[in-house]
Structure formats: structure tokens, C-alpha cells
Amino acid sequence: MNIILLGPPGAGKGTQARQLEEKYGLVQLSTGDMLRAAVRKGEPLGQEAKAIMDRGALVPDELMIRLISERIAQPDCAKGFILDGFPRTIPQAQALDKMLLNVNSKLDAVVELKVDEGKLVERVAGRFTCAKCGEGYHDRFKPTRAPGVCDQCAGTDFSRRADDNAEAMKTRLKAYRDETAPILPYYAARGVLKAVDGMAPMPDVFRALEGALGLVV
Ligand code: ADP
Ligand code: ADP
Ligand code: ZN
Numbered sequence: 001m002n003i004i005l006l007g008p009p010g011a012g013k014g015t016q017a018r019q020l021e022e023k024y025g026l027v028q029l030s031t032g033d034m035l036r037a038a039v040r041k042g043e044p045l046g047q048e049a050k051a052i053m054d055r056g057a058l059v060p061d062e063l064m065i066r067l068i069s070e071r072i073a074q075p076d077c078a079k080g081f082i083l084d085g086f087p088r089t090i091p092q093a094q095a096l097d098k099m100l101l102n103v104n105s106k107l108d109a110v111v112e113l114k115v116d117e118g119k120l121v122e123r124v125a126g127r128f129t130c131a132k133c134g135e136g137y138h139d140r141f142k143p144t145r146a147p148g149v150c151d152q153c154a155g156t157d158f159s160r161r162a163d164d165n166a167e168a169m170k171t172r173l174k175a176y177r178d179e180t181a182p183i184l185p186y187y188a189a190r191g192v193l194k195a196v197d198g199m200a201p202m203p204d205v206f207r208a209l210e211g212a213l214g215l216v217v
Contacts (some may be wrong), residue, residue, distance in 0.1 A: 061092055
């Protein structure tokens with residue numbers, strides 16, 4: 001099963017994708033995580049992308065299309081994947097169609113996480129991640145059980161994203177409205193678009209997502 005999770009920054013795409021990966025063995029493909037890894041490793045792609053990401057703008061389509069087409073062709077993706085953060089523009093959506101055709105695959109569903117834009121700055125401002133295992137947390141909505149200790153791996157190092165601030169969020173939300181939201185009708189026209197309420201508590205969002213994907217009866 002190949003799925004796209006769509007929604008503005010902070011909608012909960014990463015949180016839900018991680019759970020789908022854990023429960024159903026689908027591979028989470030987060031282009032944001034892939035870019036941040038390239039930045040950390042000092043790869044040319046990272047060097048090109050870093051300033052753009054910090055500002056909250058979109059990385060050029062041709063770079064993103066190359067990155068994801070190489071990833072989708074890897075053997076582990078054959079069992080199904082969840083795209084989290086791609087596509088973000090109409091040209092990326094069109095390129096994805098071509099890629100899937102090339103590997104004899106198709107999209108099963110595109111799920112929009114519907115959220116109240118006014119709440120998203122609080123979502124991203126409180127977001128932090130375990131540096132060791134990548135588990136995601138939130139100061140208010142999902143704190144660690146023991147202060148300063150990761151629930152999953154007992155790690156004590158956490159990181160916060162440079163772009164999770166109010167200023168970059170303005171640019172990111174505008175990019176979502178202007179460039180990403182237009183891909184919703186692109187998928188709706190094909191009958192694969194579903195919507196889930198992303199403002200509900202995390203476990204409820206997950207259950208609704210499973211329902212929308214036909215994974216539970
Ligand atoms: P995205 O990948 O769409 O940018 P994340 O999954 O990283 O979003 O979620 C952003 C932040 O909001 C994280 O700190 C996460 O713990 C928190 N969060 C995610 N889903 C919910 C929810 N349904 N209710 C409250 N907080 C949430
Ligand atoms: P969020 O979880 O807040 O939605 P991501 O982690 O998906 O953010 O992306 C972080 C940044 O990485 C984006 O603001 C953008 O600069 C860049 N990026 C990620 N995916 C794409 C993409 N498909 N196209 C262009 N830029 C991207
Ligand atoms: Zn951890």
C-alpha cells in the first residue's frame with residue numbers, strides 16, 4: 001500500500017507516518033528528514049538546501065524529485081510506503097505519477113490531515129525529537145514520561161528544528177497555501193483523496209486514519 005500524507009507544517013504527518021510504519025511495516029519517506037540528514041552529513045544537497053529550509057521556503061522541485069525517485073526505487077519500498085512531505089507542488093505530484101508508473105506501482109490513497117491553521121505555531125514551537133532514535137515529542141501535547149529521558153530508548157539528547165519558529169512558519173504556511181494546497185484537487189479528481197480531522201488527540205487521529213485507509217473494519 002502506497003500512501004501520501006498531506007497537511008501543513010505541524011499537522012501531524014510525521015507522528016502518524018511513524019505509527020503506520022510501526023504497525024503495518026510500511027516505509028516512512030520523510031523528505032524533511034532526508035534533507036536534514038543531508039545537512040548533518042554536509043552532503044552537497046544539504047549545503048544547497050539548508051538556507052532555504054531555515055527560511056521556510058521550498059527546495060527546488062528538481063532536487064526533490066531526484067531525491068525521492070532514487071529512494072522509491074530501493075527494494076524496501078516495494079512493500080509499500082508512506083510519503084510524508086512529498087509531493088509539495090504540482091510538478092512534484094506529476095513527477096511522482098511517472099516514477100510510480102516506472103516501477104509498476106500506484107498510489108492507493110492520499111490523506112489530508114485537516115487542521116486549524118491558528119494552532120500550528122504552537123504545534124511546531126513545542127516540537128522536539130530524540131536525537132538517538134528520532135521519536136517525536138511535544139512540550140505540552142506529548143512530553144516524555146520522565147523529564148529529559150526518551151520513552152523509547154532512554155536517550156537524553158533532544159533536538160529542535162531551526163525552522164520551528166514563528167517567523168519561518170509564516171513562510172512555510174504561505175508555501176503550503178500557495179504551492180501545496182493546489183495538489184488536493186489534483187488527487188480529488190482521481191478519487192483517491194480522503195480527509196481526517198488532525199485536531200483530535202493523536203490516538204484518535206490514528207484510528208481515523210486507519211479507517212480512511214480501510215485498514216480496520
Ligand atoms: P508534521 O510532520 O506534519 O510537521 P508532527 O507529526 O511533527 O507534524 O507534529 C508536530 C508537533 O505536534 C509534534 O510535536 C507532535 O508531537 C505534535 N502533534 C502531532 N499530532 C498531534 C495531535 N493530534 N494533537 C496534539 N499534538 C500533536
Ligand atoms: P513539516 O514537518 O513541518 O511539514 P518537513 O520536515 O516536511 O516540514 O520539511 C522541512 C523543510 O524541508 C520544508 O520547509 C522545505 O524547506 C523542505 N522540504 C521538505 N520536503 C520538501 C519538498 N517535497 N519540496 C520542497 N521542499 C521540501
Ligand atoms: Zn529515543
